[in-house]
Amino acid sequence: MLRSTLLYLSNQQKVFRFIRRNRLAKRFADRFVAGETVDTALDAVAALNAQRIRASLDILGESVHNEAEARGAGRQYVHLLDRIAERGLDTNVSLKLTAMGLDISEDLCVEVVHQVLARARDHGSFVRLDMESSDYTERTLRMFYERFYPVYGNHVGIVLQSYLFRTEQDVARANQERCRVRLCKGAYKEPPTVAFPDKKDVDAAYVREMHALMRDGNYPGLATHDEAIINEAKRFAKESGIDASRFEFQMLYGVRRDLQEQIVREGWNMRVYVPFGTQWYPYLMRRLAERPANLAFMTGNIIREGVRRRK
Numbered sequence: 001m002l003r004s005t006l007l008y009l010s011n012q013q014k015v016f017r018f019i020r021r022n023r024l025a026k027r028f029a030d031r032f033v034a035g036e037t038v039d040t041a042l043d044a045v046a047a048l049n050a051q052r053i054r055a056s057l058d059i060l061g062e063s064v065h066n067e068a069e070a071r072g073a074g075r076q077y078v079h080l081l082d083r084i085a086e087r088g089l090d091t092n093v094s095l096k097l098t099a100m101g102l103d104i105s106e107d108l109c110v111e112v113v114h115q116v117l118a119r120a121r122d123h124g125s126f127v128r129l130d131m132e133s134s135d136y137t138e139r140t141l142r143m144f145y146e147r148f149y150p151v152y153g154n155h156v157g158i159v160l161q162s163y164l165f166r167t168e169q170d171v172a173r174a175n176q177e178r179c180r181v182r183l184c185k186g187a188y189k190e191p192p193t194v195a196f197p198d199k200k201d202v203d204a205a206y207v208r209e210m211h212a213l214m215r216d217g218n219y220p221g222l223a224t225h226d227e228a229i230i231n232e233a234k235r236f237a238k239e240s241g242i243d244a245s246r247f248e249f250q251m252l253y254g255v256r257r258d259l260q261e262q263i264v265r266e267g268w269n270m271r272v273y274v275p276f277g278t279q280w281y282p283y284l285m286r287r288l289a290e291r292p293a294n295l296a297f298m299t300g301n302i303i304r305e306g307v308r309r310r311k
Contacts, residue, residue: 031254033060033280038083041276044253045084045091053260053270054248055091056128057084060277063098067108070101074112077127078119085123092126094273097140106139110147117148121155126180131159133188134195141170149179154218161186162206163195171209175216182221182250183209207232214242221271223250227259234268244268 034044045055057080064070077095084091095116101108113129120127129144131137141158148156157180160167164186174181185202186195196202206224210233213220222233230249237244248269251260263270 029280032252032275034253034274034276036276036278036280038080038276041274042083042087042089044274044276045089046087048272048274049090051261052264053272055089056094056250056271056273057091058094058130058273058275059099060275060279061099062096062132063103064101065104067101067104070099070104070108070112073099073101074115077116081116081119081123081125084125091274092128093120094128094130096130096132097136097143098132102136102139106143110143113148114151117152117156121152126155126157128157128159128182131161131184131186134164134190137161137164137166144179145177149177154178154180157181159184159223160209162209163190163202165194165196167205168209168212171212171217175212175218178218180218180220181213182223183213184223185226203229211236214247215240217247220247221250222247223273225251225256225259230259230263234266 034041041057045057048055059073059076059080061073064073073095077093080093084093093116095113097109097113100112100116117127129140129148131140144156144158158174159182160170160174162183162185164170171181171183183206185206196205203226206229210220210222210229213222214233214236222230224230233247233249236242237247244267248271249263250271250273253272253274260270260272
């Protein structure tokens with residue numbers, strides 16, 4: 001019932017307009033989304049850079065409905081890359097293939113993404129292709145390996161999700177191809193035919209894949225807020241003689257800022273994913289609907305951070 005309610009609310013423009021005018025709701029959203037404009041997002045990145053934290057910018061918006069919207073999304077990313085270069089900020093960008101027209105036409109999606117990747121290469125920057133639900137995993141990886149990585153090399157990277165059964169094999173291939181991987185647990189609700197249903201199995205798979213990426217990968221991004229896993233990564237790096245320069249930790253904007261600062265103080269690399277744009281309301285609602293436990297996760301992290309800061 002909660003999932004259905006959240007999905008329903010995500011599509012209600014009247015609710016969205018009310019929420020945008022509601023001060024309390026806007027304050028909650030501002031915790032996890034860096035405003036609605038490129039300028040607010042770049043200012044958020046500048047603040048992170050001042051704390052020695054790198055960033056990755058994500059323009060909110062997922063599946064588009066027509067070619068014009070797909071091309072418009074591509075132009076937004078090209079403009080964003082230009083603005084990043086102008087300000088000299090330490091950030092890359094992250095995009096979803098459905099926002100580039102994948103559900104309309106694969107050829108259209110490839111054309112639009114090529115334009116973004118070419119501009120990133122011109123600026124010496126990097127684009128991460130986000131992973132969506134398991135319905136898109138095979139297509140995303142196929143397009144990456146066949147259409148993008150051979151042309152742009154390490155100006156483009158992928159995301160792998162540890163809760164999918166297939167991911168250990170995907171990690172092995174990524175290490176063999178020497179491509180850059182962001183490893184996360186996965187936020188979408190998936191059937192038990194393709195993904196581990198139990199958290200302990202997801203966590204165990206994450207640690208196995210993390211070890212493989214740290215040992216044999218090409219500057220992997222370890223995306224987790226799980227302190228036990230973060231501590232295991234630190235232990236494994238020290239025990240295996242893996243220098244801190246060979247990988248980075250990654251977290252979401254507004255989540256466990258205390259832990260982000262601690263990781264930097266200890267001398268590890270830290271990157272924060274920074275979403276922004278006018279579609280922040282449907283973005284938050286869909287994230288919560290895909291996995292209602294995300295609401296407890298967000299709220300719990302705010303409470304834990306507050307408790308730690310008061311100590």
